[in-house]
Amino acid sequence: MTVTARHYLRDVGVWKVWRELRQRPHIDFALVDMPPGAPAAVYARRGDRAVVLIDRALPPAERLAALAHELVHDERGGSGHVDGMPPSLGDVVAREERRVDRIVAERLIPRDRLEQLVETRSEIEGHICPLVVAEEFGVPERVAHDALSMLLERRSA
Template sequence: MTHWHPWRALRNRADIDIVWTRGEGSRTIWHDQGVTIEIDTTALQATRRCVAAHELIHIERGIPTNGGGVLAAREERRVDAEAARRLIPIDRLAHALAWSTNPHEAAEELWVHPHVLSVRLATLTDDERDHLAGRGAILDLFDMSAVRYYQRLLALVTTREAIEHDPMLCSRVRRQAAHRQRARNPERVGLGRG
Protein backbone atom coordinates (compact mmCIF):
# COMPACT_ATOMS: atom_id res chain seq x y z
CA MET A 1 0.00 0.00 0.00
CA THR A 2 1.34 3.41 -0.97
CA HIS A 3 0.96 6.09 1.69
CA TRP A 4 0.23 9.70 0.88
CA HIS A 5 3.39 11.76 0.54
CA PRO A 6 3.33 15.58 0.35
CA TRP A 7 6.26 15.87 -2.06
CA ARG A 8 4.56 13.59 -4.58
CA ALA A 9 1.34 15.58 -4.23
CA LEU A 10 3.21 18.87 -4.71
CA ARG A 11 5.02 17.56 -7.78
CA ASN A 12 1.69 17.42 -9.62
CA ARG A 13 0.70 20.98 -8.74
CA ALA A 14 2.04 23.47 -11.33
CA ASP A 15 0.23 26.32 -9.56
CA ILE A 16 2.39 25.92 -6.43
CA ASP A 17 5.98 27.15 -6.18
CA ILE A 18 8.34 25.94 -3.46
CA VAL A 19 10.87 28.50 -2.25
CA TRP A 20 13.62 27.48 0.14
CA THR A 21 14.53 30.06 2.77
CA ARG A 22 17.17 30.01 5.47
CA GLY A 23 16.18 30.79 9.05
CA GLU A 24 13.01 32.66 8.08
CA GLY A 25 10.43 30.02 9.05
CA SER A 26 7.85 28.46 6.78
CA ARG A 27 4.63 29.90 5.37
CA THR A 28 2.26 30.03 2.42
CA ILE A 29 1.93 33.16 0.28
CA TRP A 30 -1.20 33.55 -1.89
CA HIS A 31 -0.81 35.68 -5.06
CA ASP A 32 -2.44 36.18 -8.46
CA GLN A 33 -0.24 33.67 -10.28
CA GLY A 34 -0.83 30.89 -7.74
CA VAL A 35 0.64 30.04 -4.39
CA THR A 36 4.17 29.99 -3.00
CA ILE A 37 5.18 27.79 -0.07
CA GLU A 38 8.31 28.97 1.73
CA ILE A 39 10.13 26.23 3.63
CA ASP A 40 12.99 26.83 6.02
CA THR A 41 16.07 24.80 5.06
CA THR A 42 17.37 24.89 8.64
CA ALA A 43 14.47 22.65 9.75
CA LEU A 44 15.01 18.91 9.95
CA GLN A 45 13.87 16.83 6.99
CA ALA A 46 10.89 15.33 8.87
CA THR A 47 9.81 18.84 9.88
CA ARG A 48 10.06 20.07 6.27
CA ARG A 49 7.90 17.11 5.21
CA CYS A 50 5.30 18.04 7.84
CA VAL A 51 5.36 21.70 6.80
CA ALA A 52 4.87 20.74 3.14
CA ALA A 53 1.87 18.59 4.07
CA HIS A 54 0.39 21.27 6.30
CA GLU A 55 0.73 24.04 3.73
CA LEU A 56 -0.54 21.85 0.87
CA ILE A 57 -3.70 21.10 2.86
CA HIS A 58 -4.18 24.83 3.47
CA ILE A 59 -4.02 25.32 -0.30
CA GLU A 60 -6.39 22.42 -0.99
CA ARG A 61 -8.92 23.85 1.47
CA GLY A 62 -8.55 27.34 -0.04
CA ILE A 63 -8.96 29.16 3.26
CA PRO A 64 -6.12 31.62 4.00
CA THR A 65 -5.49 32.17 7.73
CA ASN A 66 -3.39 35.32 7.67
CA GLY A 67 -6.12 37.37 9.41
CA GLY A 68 -5.73 35.60 12.73
CA GLY A 69 -8.52 35.30 15.26
CA VAL A 70 -10.78 32.47 16.30
CA LEU A 71 -11.66 31.32 12.78
CA ALA A 72 -8.00 31.20 11.76
CA ALA A 73 -7.15 29.19 14.88
CA ARG A 74 -9.98 26.75 14.13
CA GLU A 75 -8.77 26.37 10.55
CA GLU A 76 -5.21 25.73 11.78
CA ARG A 77 -6.49 22.94 14.05
CA ARG A 78 -8.40 21.38 11.15
CA VAL A 79 -5.38 21.54 8.88
CA ASP A 80 -3.14 20.13 11.62
CA ALA A 81 -5.52 17.21 12.11
CA GLU A 82 -5.78 16.45 8.38
CA ALA A 83 -2.01 16.67 7.88
CA ALA A 84 -1.43 14.33 10.82
CA ARG A 85 -4.02 11.86 9.49
CA ARG A 86 -2.45 11.82 6.02
CA LEU A 87 1.14 11.60 7.25
CA ILE A 88 0.46 8.88 9.85
CA PRO A 89 -1.81 6.08 8.63
CA ILE A 90 -3.26 4.00 11.45
CA ASP A 91 -1.28 0.87 10.54
CA ARG A 92 2.03 2.77 10.75
CA LEU A 93 0.93 4.40 14.00
CA ALA A 94 0.12 1.00 15.50
CA HIS A 95 3.52 -0.32 14.47
CA ALA A 96 5.41 2.67 15.93
CA LEU A 97 3.48 2.56 19.20
CA ALA A 98 4.04 -1.19 19.53
CA TRP A 99 7.79 -0.91 19.87
CA SER A 100 8.64 2.68 20.82
CA THR A 101 9.17 3.65 24.44
CA ASN A 102 8.28 7.35 24.17
CA PRO A 103 6.52 9.77 21.80
CA HIS A 104 9.75 11.25 20.40
CA GLU A 105 10.98 7.80 19.41
CA ALA A 106 7.61 7.05 17.78
CA ALA A 107 7.69 10.39 15.91
CA GLU A 108 11.16 9.62 14.61
CA GLU A 109 10.02 6.19 13.39
CA LEU A 110 7.02 7.80 11.66
CA TRP A 111 9.24 10.48 10.10
CA VAL A 112 7.16 13.33 11.53
CA HIS A 113 7.63 16.16 14.01
CA PRO A 114 6.50 15.22 17.56
CA HIS A 115 3.75 17.86 17.33
CA VAL A 116 2.23 16.03 14.36
CA LEU A 117 2.23 12.76 16.32
CA SER A 118 0.57 14.49 19.29
CA VAL A 119 -2.12 15.92 16.99
CA ARG A 120 -2.69 12.48 15.44
CA LEU A 121 -3.11 10.90 18.86
CA ALA A 122 -5.41 13.69 20.04
CA THR A 123 -7.67 13.38 16.97
CA LEU A 124 -8.07 9.61 16.74
CA THR A 125 -11.54 8.44 15.82
CA ASP A 126 -13.32 5.95 18.06
CA ASP A 127 -12.64 3.19 15.53
CA GLU A 128 -8.95 4.06 15.45
CA ARG A 129 -8.79 4.06 19.27
CA ASP A 130 -10.44 0.65 19.32
CA HIS A 131 -7.98 -0.57 16.72
CA LEU A 132 -4.99 0.62 18.76
CA ALA A 133 -6.39 -0.66 22.04
CA GLY A 134 -7.55 -3.89 20.40
CA ARG A 135 -5.42 -6.87 21.12
CA GLY A 136 -5.77 -8.85 17.89
CA ALA A 137 -4.88 -6.22 15.31
CA ILE A 138 -1.43 -5.45 16.69
CA LEU A 139 -0.64 -9.00 17.82
CA ASP A 140 -1.47 -10.38 14.38
CA LEU A 141 0.38 -7.59 12.60
CA PHE A 142 3.63 -7.76 14.59
CA ASP A 143 3.78 -11.39 15.73
CA MET A 144 4.36 -10.23 19.29
CA SER A 145 3.40 -12.07 22.46
CA ALA A 146 0.50 -10.66 24.46
CA VAL A 147 2.76 -10.13 27.47
CA ARG A 148 5.29 -8.10 25.50
CA TYR A 149 2.57 -6.09 23.75
CA TYR A 150 0.94 -5.06 27.03
CA GLN A 151 4.29 -4.29 28.65
CA ARG A 152 5.10 -1.86 25.85
CA LEU A 153 1.61 -0.42 25.74
CA LEU A 154 1.56 0.23 29.50
CA ALA A 155 5.01 1.81 29.38
CA LEU A 156 3.80 4.19 26.69
CA VAL A 157 0.45 5.16 28.25
CA THR A 158 2.08 6.05 31.55
CA THR A 159 4.36 8.68 30.04
CA ARG A 160 3.54 12.32 30.69
CA GLU A 161 3.44 13.05 26.97
CA ALA A 162 0.90 10.31 26.22
CA ILE A 163 -1.34 11.37 29.11
CA GLU A 164 -1.24 14.99 27.95
CA HIS A 165 -2.15 14.02 24.38
CA ASP A 166 -4.97 11.56 25.09
CA PRO A 167 -5.78 11.17 28.79
CA MET A 168 -8.98 9.22 28.11
CA LEU A 169 -7.25 6.57 26.03
CA CYS A 170 -4.42 6.29 28.57
CA SER A 171 -6.90 5.91 31.45
CA ARG A 172 -8.87 3.33 29.52
CA VAL A 173 -5.81 1.23 28.73
CA ARG A 174 -4.56 1.42 32.35
CA ARG A 175 -8.04 0.54 33.69
CA GLN A 176 -8.27 -2.46 31.35
CA ALA A 177 -4.82 -3.62 32.44
CA ALA A 178 -5.79 -3.36 36.11
CA HIS A 179 -8.96 -5.33 35.38
CA ARG A 180 -6.97 -8.06 33.64
CA GLN A 181 -4.52 -8.16 36.57
CA ARG A 182 -7.37 -8.59 39.09
CA ALA A 183 -8.97 -11.30 36.96
CA ARG A 184 -5.69 -13.23 36.70
CA ASN A 185 -4.77 -13.15 40.36
CA PRO A 186 -7.37 -11.74 42.79
CA GLU A 187 -5.39 -12.71 45.93
CA ARG A 188 -2.35 -10.80 44.79
CA VAL A 189 -4.22 -7.50 44.48
CA GLY A 190 -6.10 -7.94 47.77
CA LEU A 191 -9.41 -9.16 46.36
CA GLY A 192 -9.13 -12.80 47.38
CA ARG A 193 -10.50 -14.61 50.38
CA GLY A 194 -8.90 -13.68 53.57
Protein backbone atom coordinates in the same frame (compact mmCIF):
# COMPACT_ATOMS: atom_id res chain seq x y z
CA MET B 1 -10.88 8.50 5.66
CA THR B 2 -12.43 11.09 3.37
CA VAL B 3 -12.48 10.86 -0.40
CA THR B 4 -10.22 13.93 -0.51
CA ALA B 5 -7.67 12.35 1.82
CA ARG B 6 -7.75 9.04 -0.06
CA HIS B 7 -6.97 10.89 -3.30
CA TYR B 8 -3.64 12.08 -1.90
CA LEU B 9 -2.49 8.85 -0.29
CA ARG B 10 -0.06 6.58 -2.09
CA ASP B 11 1.46 3.12 -1.62
CA VAL B 12 0.75 1.79 1.87
CA GLY B 13 -1.14 4.86 2.95
CA VAL B 14 1.74 7.28 3.41
CA TRP B 15 1.25 10.65 1.77
CA LYS B 16 4.13 11.35 -0.61
CA VAL B 17 4.32 15.07 0.14
CA TRP B 18 7.18 16.03 -2.18
CA ARG B 19 5.59 14.09 -5.05
CA GLU B 20 2.31 15.86 -4.33
CA LEU B 21 4.06 19.23 -4.62
CA ARG B 22 5.36 18.25 -8.07
CA GLN B 23 1.81 17.40 -9.10
CA ARG B 24 0.59 20.90 -8.30
CA PRO B 25 2.08 23.06 -11.07
CA HIS B 26 0.21 26.14 -9.85
CA ILE B 27 2.49 26.26 -6.78
CA ASP B 28 5.89 27.94 -6.90
CA PHE B 29 8.10 26.47 -4.17
CA ALA B 30 11.35 27.65 -2.63
CA LEU B 31 13.55 26.88 0.35
CA VAL B 32 14.63 30.25 1.69
CA ASP B 33 16.43 31.83 4.62
CA MET B 34 13.50 33.16 6.63
CA PRO B 35 14.22 36.30 8.63
CA PRO B 36 14.32 36.07 12.44
CA GLY B 37 10.82 36.07 13.90
CA ALA B 38 9.19 35.03 10.62
CA PRO B 39 7.15 31.83 10.36
CA ALA B 40 9.07 28.73 9.29
CA ALA B 41 6.73 28.27 6.32
CA VAL B 42 4.40 30.50 4.33
CA TYR B 43 1.59 29.84 1.86
CA ALA B 44 0.18 32.66 -0.25
CA ARG B 45 -2.28 32.58 -3.11
CA ARG B 46 -3.14 35.14 -5.75
CA GLY B 47 -5.61 34.15 -8.41
CA ASP B 48 -4.72 30.75 -9.84
CA ARG B 49 -1.09 30.85 -8.60
CA ALA B 50 0.30 30.04 -5.17
CA VAL B 51 3.68 30.17 -3.50
CA VAL B 52 5.09 28.08 -0.65
CA LEU B 53 8.24 29.24 1.12
CA ILE B 54 9.94 27.04 3.71
CA ASP B 55 12.90 27.93 5.88
CA ARG B 56 15.90 25.98 4.64
CA ALA B 57 17.22 25.77 8.22
CA LEU B 58 14.43 23.36 9.21
CA PRO B 59 15.45 19.74 9.76
CA PRO B 60 14.05 17.28 7.17
CA ALA B 61 11.13 16.07 9.31
CA GLU B 62 10.09 19.67 10.01
CA ARG B 63 10.36 20.55 6.31
CA LEU B 64 8.14 17.60 5.44
CA ALA B 65 5.49 18.61 7.98
CA ALA B 66 5.68 22.27 6.97
CA LEU B 67 5.20 21.43 3.30
CA ALA B 68 2.34 19.06 4.13
CA HIS B 69 0.72 21.82 6.19
CA GLU B 70 0.97 24.35 3.37
CA LEU B 71 -0.34 21.84 0.79
CA VAL B 72 -3.40 21.25 2.95
CA HIS B 73 -3.93 25.02 3.08
CA ASP B 74 -3.77 24.95 -0.72
CA GLU B 75 -6.47 22.26 -0.85
CA ARG B 76 -8.66 24.21 1.53
CA GLY B 77 -8.41 27.39 -0.53
CA GLY B 78 -5.76 29.34 1.35
CA SER B 79 -4.30 30.02 4.74
CA GLY B 80 -6.36 31.36 7.58
CA HIS B 81 -4.40 34.54 8.16
CA VAL B 82 -4.77 37.58 5.94
CA ASP B 83 -2.86 40.81 6.53
CA GLY B 84 -5.16 43.48 7.89
CA MET B 85 -7.86 41.11 9.08
CA PRO B 86 -9.70 42.09 12.27
CA PRO B 87 -8.29 40.63 15.49
CA SER B 88 -11.74 39.17 16.20
CA LEU B 89 -11.08 36.57 13.50
CA GLY B 90 -8.13 35.17 15.46
CA ASP B 91 -10.22 32.32 16.90
CA VAL B 92 -11.42 31.36 13.42
CA VAL B 93 -7.84 31.29 12.15
CA ALA B 94 -6.72 29.22 15.16
CA ARG B 95 -9.48 26.66 14.49
CA GLU B 96 -8.50 26.42 10.83
CA GLU B 97 -4.83 25.93 11.75
CA ARG B 98 -5.85 23.17 14.16
CA ARG B 99 -7.94 21.47 11.44
CA VAL B 100 -4.97 21.62 9.07
CA ASP B 101 -2.63 20.18 11.73
CA ARG B 102 -5.00 17.24 12.28
CA ILE B 103 -5.29 16.54 8.55
CA VAL B 104 -1.49 16.58 8.27
CA ALA B 105 -1.16 14.11 11.15
CA GLU B 106 -3.74 11.78 9.57
CA ARG B 107 -1.94 11.79 6.24
CA LEU B 108 1.65 11.51 7.45
CA ILE B 109 0.83 8.82 10.03
CA PRO B 110 -1.71 6.37 8.59
CA ARG B 111 -4.09 5.20 11.30
CA ASP B 112 -3.71 1.47 10.57
CA ARG B 113 0.07 1.65 10.82
CA LEU B 114 -0.14 3.79 13.96
CA GLU B 115 -2.52 1.29 15.57
CA GLN B 116 -0.14 -1.54 14.70
CA LEU B 117 2.83 0.35 16.16
CA VAL B 118 0.93 1.22 19.34
CA GLU B 119 -0.20 -2.37 19.81
CA THR B 120 3.28 -3.82 19.22
CA ARG B 121 5.21 -1.31 21.30
CA SER B 122 2.64 -1.21 24.11
CA GLU B 123 3.04 -4.95 24.62
CA ILE B 124 6.77 -4.40 25.15
CA GLU B 125 6.92 -1.00 26.84
CA GLY B 126 3.50 -0.60 28.42
CA HIS B 127 2.77 2.66 26.59
CA ILE B 128 3.96 4.63 23.61
CA CYS B 129 5.07 8.24 23.49
CA PRO B 130 5.07 10.79 20.65
CA LEU B 131 8.85 10.57 20.31
CA VAL B 132 8.66 6.87 19.39
CA VAL B 133 5.95 7.59 16.80
CA ALA B 134 7.89 10.57 15.43
CA GLU B 135 11.01 8.47 14.94
CA GLU B 136 9.05 5.62 13.35
CA PHE B 137 7.31 7.84 10.79
CA GLY B 138 9.99 10.51 10.27
CA VAL B 139 7.78 13.37 11.44
CA PRO B 140 8.12 16.05 14.12
CA GLU B 141 7.03 15.09 17.62
CA ARG B 142 4.07 17.54 17.51
CA VAL B 143 2.65 15.71 14.46
CA ALA B 144 3.06 12.39 16.27
CA HIS B 145 1.33 13.88 19.33
CA ASP B 146 -1.63 14.97 17.18
CA ALA B 147 -1.90 11.49 15.62
CA LEU B 148 -1.79 9.77 19.01
CA SER B 149 -4.38 12.20 20.41
CA MET B 150 -6.75 11.49 17.53
CA LEU B 151 -6.27 7.75 17.98
CA LEU B 152 -7.12 8.08 21.68
CA GLU B 153 -10.20 10.18 20.82
CA ARG B 154 -11.42 7.49 18.41
CA ARG B 155 -10.88 4.74 20.96
CA SER B 156 -12.71 6.74 23.65
CA ALA B 157 -15.73 7.46 21.45
